[in-house]
Amino acid sequence: MxxxxxxxxxxxxxxxxxxxxxxxxxxxxxxxxxxxxxxxxxxxxxxxxxxxxxxxxxxxxxxxxxxxxxxxxxxxxxxxxxxxxxxxxxxxxxxxxxxxxxxxxxxxxxxxxxxxxxxxxxxxxxxxxxxxxxxxxxxxxxxxxxxxEINPTIMCINHDLLTKEGIAIPSSNWTIDDFYNISNQVTKDTNNDGVIDQYGYYGFDWQDVLDCYGLQVFKEDNCHLDKKEVKEAFLYLTKLKALSNDYQVSSEDFDQGKVAFCPLTFAQYRTYQPYPYRISKYTSFKWSCISMPGTKSNTITTHLDTxxxxxxxxxxxxxxxxxxxxxxxxxxxxxxxxxxxxxxxxxxxxxxxxxxxxxxxxxDTVSYASLDSDVLNRILENTLVEPKFKEYENILEKADYLINQSIDQGTIDNDLNKIQKKLENELK
Known part of the structure; x- marks a missing residue:
C-alpha cells in the first residue's frame, strides 16, 4: 500500500x-x-x-x-x-x-x-x-x-384471456409489435351483438409509448416532438386506439377480465384496484406482470419514479x-x-x-396475481432515467394537456409542430 x-x-x-x-x-x-x-x-x-x-x-x-x-x-x-x-x-x-x-x-x-x-x-x-x-x-x-423508495411501471397481463384465445404469454423481452398483434387478436365482439366487448389494453398513454420507443423529447432549452420517431410512436398509439373503435376502455373493464394488458405502477399492483383500491384477490382471473414492451427485444422501456x-x-x-x-x-x-x-x-x-x-x-399476490421477485429485479436493473432540468415537471404537465387534447381530437400528426412551438416558448 x-x-x-x-x-x-x-x-x-x-x-x-x-x-x-x-x-x-x-x-x-x-x-x-x-x-x-x-x-x-x-x-x-x-x-x-x-x-x-x-x-x-x-x-x-x-x-x-x-x-x-x-x-x-x-x-x-x-x-x-x-x-x-x-x-x-x-x-x-x-x-x-x-x-x-x-x-x-x-x-x-x-x-x-x-x-x-x-x-x-x-x-x-x-x-x-x-x-x-x-x-x-x-x-x-x-x-x-x-x-x-421506488415505483417502477410494469405491464400486467390477463393470463386467462390470452389462454382462452390460444395466445402464448409474452416474455419480458417482448416488443411493441407483439403488444399490437396480441391486442388486435383479442379485441372482438365475443357475444355477436355488434358491440366490441373484449379489448387489448387499458391505460397505455402517450408517455408510455414514447418510453417504449426509447424517446426523451424534452431538454432544458428545447423539445423534440416534431421528429420522425415521435410521429411514428404517436401513429402507433393511434393504431392501438383504433382497435376498439375509440371506445374509452376503463379499469372496470380490466377488473371484469375483459382486457389483455394494463400498465400499472408497482404500488398500484400491490393495492389494486382503483374503484376503490382493494387487494388483488377480488379479481376473478389469473394475471401476472412483466416489463413494458420495446421497439426491439431487450430494450430499456420501464419508467421509474423515485x-x-x-x-x-x-x-x-x-x-x-x-x-x-x-x-x-x-x-x-x-x-x-x-x-x-x-x-x-x-x-x-x-x-x-x-x-x-x-x-x-x-x-401480496394472494391466489390470482403473480410478480416474481427475480423478474422484478431484472425490471429494476433496466429502467429509464428522467431528464434533469428545472422546468421539466412544469413542461411535462403542459405537454400532457396539449398532447392528450390532440390525441382525443384525432389530429396529433398535424398538431405536433404547433405543440412543439408552444412548449419551446414556455422553455425560453
Missing part, C-alpha cells in the same frame, strides 16, 4: 472517529428537524406512513442518546411543496427532508439541497448497492439526494443529518420495513432480492 493510500485511509478513519465523538458528546444535546408528508408517495392508500420513519428514529436515538428529532405531522403530499417553500423562506429549512420529483430540479439548482459528493467520496460509499436509475434520480450534475430524501445545505448538524440520511436509505432493516409497510419498492438491491421480499410478494 502506498503512503498516499495509507494517508487517505488514516484521514477517513480520523473523520469517522470525529463524527462519532461529535454525535455522542453527552454535553451536546442535539435536535434534528425533519420534513415529511403523510401518506404514500404514489397516491395509493397507506395508513402507516410514519411507521418506518419512527422506527428509524428509535433506532438512531438508541445509538445516539443525545440526538432528538422533531417533525410536523399531518402535512399531506399536495401541500408539502408549499409548506417546504415556506420553511425555506423563513430560514427554518428542515435538516433532513423528503424531496418531491417536481421540486428536486429546483431545490438542487438553487442551492437548498446539500451536495453529497464529498461525503460519499470521503466515506467510500458503495453506490452500486442502489439500483442505478434510482440513485441518478437524485443527481443533477452532483448527488443532491438519495433514493428512499422518492428522494436530502439534507439542507444550511444544516448546523451536517454530521448527524448525514448519518440519519444514510440510515433511512442504506440500512437494510429500515428499507425492508419500508417494503413491508409501504406499497413501493426499495432502491436497495439486497432488499429486493431478500427472502423476506419474496415472501411479501407471495403474500
Amino acid at each position: 502506498t503512503r498516499i493510500k495509507k494517508g487517505i485511509l488514516t484521514l477517513v478513519s480520523l473523520s469517522l472517529v470525529l463524527i462519532y465523538c461529535l454525535i455522542n458528546d453527552p454535553s451536546r444535546d442535539i435536535t434534528l428537524t425533519l420534513g415529511l408528508y403523510v401518506g404514500s408517495s404514489w397516491d395509493v392508500p397507506n395508513g402507516e406512513s410514519y411507521q418506518v420513519i419512527d422506527q428509524a428514529i428509535k433506532k438512531f436515538e438508541k445509538k445516539y442518546p443525545n440526538v432528538h428529532f422533531e417533525y410536523k405531522s399531518g402535512i399531506i403530499k399536495d401541500d408539502y411543496s408549499s409548506w417546504l417553500a415556506n420553511e425555506i423562506t423563513k430560514g427554518t429549512t428542515p435538516d433532513v427532508f423528503m424531496v418531491l420529483p417536481d421540486d428536486f430540479n429546483t431545490l438542487s439548482s438553487i442551492g437548498i439541497l446539500k451536495n453529497l459528493d464529498r461525503l460519499i467520496k470521503e466515506e467510500r460509499i458503495d453506490t452500486s448497492l442502489f439500483y442505478q436509475s434510482a440513485l441518478f434520480a437524485g443527481n443533477n450534475g452532483s448527488q443532491y439526494a438519495l433514493p428512499y 422518492s428522494l430524501i436530502g439534507m439542507s445545505s444550511q444544516t448546523k448538524h451536517q454530521e448527524i443529518a448525514w448519518e440519519f440520511l444514510k440510515m433511512l436509505t442504506m440500512d437494510g432493516d429500515i428499507q425492508q420495513s419500508l417494503l413491508d409497510n409501504s406499497k413501493g419498492a426499495s432502491p436497495l438491491k439486497k432488499v429486493m432480492l431478500s427472502k423476506k421480499t419474496k415472501e411479501i410478494l407471495v403474500k
Whole structure:
C-alpha cells in the first residue's frame, strides 16, 4: 500500500472517529428537524406512513442518546411543496427532508439541497448497492439526494384471456409489435351483438409509448416532438386506439377480465384496484406482470419514479443529518420495513432480492396475481432515467394537456409542430 493510500485511509478513519465523538458528546444535546408528508408517495392508500420513519428514529436515538428529532405531522403530499417553500423562506429549512420529483430540479439548482459528493467520496460509499436509475434520480450534475423508495411501471397481463384465445404469454423481452398483434387478436365482439366487448389494453398513454420507443423529447432549452420517431410512436398509439373503435376502455373493464394488458405502477399492483383500491384477490382471473414492451427485444422501456430524501445545505448538524440520511436509505432493516409497510419498492438491491421480499410478494399476490421477485429485479436493473432540468415537471404537465387534447381530437400528426412551438416558448 502506498503512503498516499495509507494517508487517505488514516484521514477517513480520523473523520469517522470525529463524527462519532461529535454525535455522542453527552454535553451536546442535539435536535434534528425533519420534513415529511403523510401518506404514500404514489397516491395509493397507506395508513402507516410514519411507521418506518419512527422506527428509524428509535433506532438512531438508541445509538445516539443525545440526538432528538422533531417533525410536523399531518402535512399531506399536495401541500408539502408549499409548506417546504415556506420553511425555506423563513430560514427554518428542515435538516433532513423528503424531496418531491417536481421540486428536486429546483431545490438542487438553487442551492437548498446539500451536495453529497464529498461525503460519499470521503466515506467510500458503495453506490452500486442502489439500483442505478434510482440513485441518478437524485443527481443533477452532483448527488443532491438519495433514493428512499421506488415505483417502477410494469405491464400486467390477463393470463386467462390470452389462454382462452390460444395466445402464448409474452416474455419480458417482448416488443411493441407483439403488444399490437396480441391486442388486435383479442379485441372482438365475443357475444355477436355488434358491440366490441373484449379489448387489448387499458391505460397505455402517450408517455408510455414514447418510453417504449426509447424517446426523451424534452431538454432544458428545447423539445423534440416534431421528429420522425415521435410521429411514428404517436401513429402507433393511434393504431392501438383504433382497435376498439375509440371506445374509452376503463379499469372496470380490466377488473371484469375483459382486457389483455394494463400498465400499472408497482404500488398500484400491490393495492389494486382503483374503484376503490382493494387487494388483488377480488379479481376473478389469473394475471401476472412483466416489463413494458420495446421497439426491439431487450430494450430499456420501464419508467421509474423515485422518492428522494436530502439534507439542507444550511444544516448546523451536517454530521448527524448525514448519518440519519444514510440510515433511512442504506440500512437494510429500515428499507425492508419500508417494503413491508409501504406499497413501493426499495432502491436497495439486497432488499429486493431478500427472502423476506419474496415472501411479501407471495403474500401480496394472494391466489390470482403473480410478480416474481427475480423478474422484478431484472425490471429494476433496466429502467429509464428522467431528464434533469428545472422546468421539466412544469413542461411535462403542459405537454400532457396539449398532447392528450390532440390525441382525443384525432389530429396529433398535424398538431405536433404547433405543440412543439408552444412548449419551446414556455422553455425560453
